[in-house]
Amino acid sequence: MSYTRIYAIFLRQLFLLKSNPTRLSSIFLALIVNIFQWGFISKFLGSLGESTFSFITVILGAIILWEFLSRTQQGIMRGFLEDIWTQNFINYFASPLEIREYLGGLVLTSIAISMAGFGIMVPIAGLAFGYNIFRIGLLLLPFMFILFVFGIAMGIFVSALIFRLGPSGEWLGWPLPLVLSIFSGVYYPISTLPAALQVVAELMPPCYVFESIRSILSTGTFSQDLLMNLLIGAGLSLIYLLVVYKFFITIYRHNLKSGAIARFNAEAL
Amino acid sequence: MGNETVLAISGLTKKYGSIKAIDDISFCVSSGNIIGLLGPNGAGKTTTINMVLGILEPTQGLIEIFGKNLREHRSTISKDINFVAVYAHMPANLTVRQNLYIFGLLYKVRNLKERITSLLHEFDLEGFADTKAGLLSSGESSRLNLAKALMNHPRLLLLDEPTASLDPSMSQLIRQRIKEYAEETKAAILWTSHNMQEIEDVCDHVLFLSHGRILLSGNPKILPSEHGKRDLEELFITVAREPLSFEQ
Numbered sequence: 001m002s003y004t005r006i007y008a009i010f011l012r013q014l015f016l017l018k019s020n021p022t023r024l025s026s027i028f029l030a031l032i033v034n035i036f037q038w039g040f041i042s043k044f045l046g047s048l049g050e051s052t053f054s055f056i057t058v059i060l061g062a063i064i065l066w067e068f069l070s071r072t073q074q075g076i077m078r079g080f081l082e083d084i085w086t087q088n089f090i091n092y093f094a095s096p097l098e099i100r101e102y103l104g105g106l107v108l109t110s111i112a113i114s115m116a117g118f119g120i121m122v123p124i125a126g127l128a129f130g131y132n133i134f135r136i137g138l139l140l141l142p143f144m145f146i147l148f149v150f151g152i153a154m155g156i157f158v159s160a161l162i163f164r165l166g167p168s169g170e171w172l173g174w175p176l177p178l179v180l181s182i183f184s185g186v187y188y189p190i191s192t193l194p195a196a197l198q199v200v201a202e203l204m205p206p207c208y209v210f211e212s213i214r215s216i217l218s219t220g221t222f223s224q225d226l227l228m229n230l231l232i233g234a235g236l237s238l239i240y241l242l243v244v245y246k247f248f249i250t251i252y253r254h255n256l257k258s259g260a261i262a263r264f265n266a267e268a269l
Numbered sequence: 270m271g272n273e274t275v276l277a278i279s280g281l282t283k284k285y286g287s288i289k290a291i292d293d294i295s296f297c298v299s300s301g302n303i304i305g306l307l308g309p310n311g312a313g314k315t316t317t318i319n320m321v322l323g324i325l326e327p328t329q330g331l332i333e334i335f336g337k338n339l340r341e342h343r344s345t346i347s348k349d350i351n352f353v354a355v356y357a358h359m360p361a362n363l364t365v366r367q368n369l370y371i372f373g374l375l376y377k378v379r380n381l382k383e384r385i386t387s388l389l390h391e392f393d394l395e396g397f398a399d400t401k402a403g404l405l406s407s408g409e410s411s412r413l414n415l416a417k418a419l420m421n422h423p424r425l426l427l428l429d430e431p432t433a434s435l436d437p438s439m440s441q442l443i444r445q446r447i448k449e450y451a452e453e454t455k456a457a458i459l460w461t462s463h464n465m466q467e468i469e470d471v472c473d474h475v476l477f478l479s480h481g482r483i484l485l486s487g488n489p490k491i492l493p494s495e496h497g498k499r500d501l502e503e504l505f506i507t508v509a510r511e512p513l514s515f516e517q
Contacts, residue, residue, distance in 0.1 A: 008374035019364075086360040091320075091357055096345070256326040265504075
């Protein structure tokens with residue numbers, strides 16, 4: 001394992017971001033729009049009747065953390081797609097670069113993108129809506145850890161699908177966070193879902209994060225149940241990461257046999 | 270002729286389903302040798318190069334480079350290999366300098382900045398250092414590919430039609446540079462081309478592939494006369510059209 005080669009993969013993505021501001025806007029614009037849109041919706045809902053429930057506190061916190069997860073997933077997928085669009089795999093994989101170093105570089109890219117996104121969302125939510133995500137306290141760290149690991153797992157999973165199905169597979173990747181948000185209890189408690197879907201929700205690590213946040217904000221205390229939630233969420237995330245890593249390696253080996261790495265394009269698959 | 274065997278291929282076979290793209294080929298390339306891999310389109314030249322690069326897994330057979338099994342030591346071996354292929358371009362959205370820097374890091378080239386400066390000068394790319402690779406002409410792009418291919422001082426260089434789509438003057442420059450590199454460093458070179466004059470000019474030895482099998486091999490300067498042909502081009506055409514007449 002070479003850190004220099006991991007850095008090379010990261011640096012390539014950094015060069016791309018620096019050289020073309022439209023890439024930055026495509027990453028961060030949707031995120032800023034979401035904060036404003038949900039901020040105003042929450043403000044409006046809060047103004048209805050004599051609600052004692054703070055919509056801004058619950059919804060904006062959830063949006064910031066969900067966008068953090070989405071940027072993590074997209075950080076990996078975008079980096080992978082850049083290499084597909086430039087048909088760069090033959091150059092990479094004919095070099096000493098190992099597949100785990102390549103994925104390591106994409107993970108580093110996704111850390112940079114998701115942290116930059118977080119760094120943009122937090123002050124906007126604070127200045128525009130008076131929301132401070134740090135009021136969750138130190139628990140923010142394990143929450144973000146769970147979401148980050150699951151985001152990476154999602155990013156690697158989608159990249160593996162694209163690697164297997166060809167570039168058209170990216171159309172499965174973009175809406176994935178939206179689909180998973182249904183089961184993750186981002187905007188509502190999972191008890192709102194039908195019983196069958198609640199079973200699916202329990203397999204989603206983010207659901208343990210968002211259920212915990214709602215509980216803390218409504219009770220103001222940290223209970224033993226929450227600790228268990230965090231442990232289950234973290235455990236599931238790590239299991240998913242391990243499984244999708246193996247899945248990616250399997251697809252890579254399949255492509256080594258089929259010749260898809262040398263001629264990776266839409267027509268070849 | 271050098272002594273050290275750099276590349277040793279034995280019993281190499283690649284099957285796609287029931288189709289044999291490469292059928293039990295064996296050959297060696299020694300240090301300082303330039304070996305030409307010839308054959309019509311679809312003969313298996315690129316398939317062979319891709320297997321030597323480690324980006325295509327053989328169905329059977331053994332590839333040893335620097336005395337090590339490629340399958341088990343790909344990453345270590347790849348540090349001393351590089352390639353140019355007509356279908357493998359540098360990422361178009363990075364500049365010439367950025368591309369060289371990234372690939373220099375991947376190959377862990379020492380004194381990278383100095384090496385890049387020297388390559389830019391050597392390949393007359395100084396004026397394009399901050400130009401995106403996608404904006405280069407075919408000639409400039411070929412020079413960039415070759416600069417990248419030589420940046421780690423490879424001991425085995427794989428060239429898959431390195432001068433395809435270049436004008437005669439540029440082809441001659443590229444050929445000259447590769448020949449000089451082989452002479453200076455005693456690197457082993459495996460070269461595919463459809464330009465028979467080029468092959469005659471640079472290669473010490475040629476292998477004719479057809480339908481995944483080696484039909485002929487020998488010195489490109491005397492092989493045509495051994496088979497009653499005027500030149501390498503006439504021999505190539507006969508091999509391409511009547512491969513069965515060369516089957517042993």
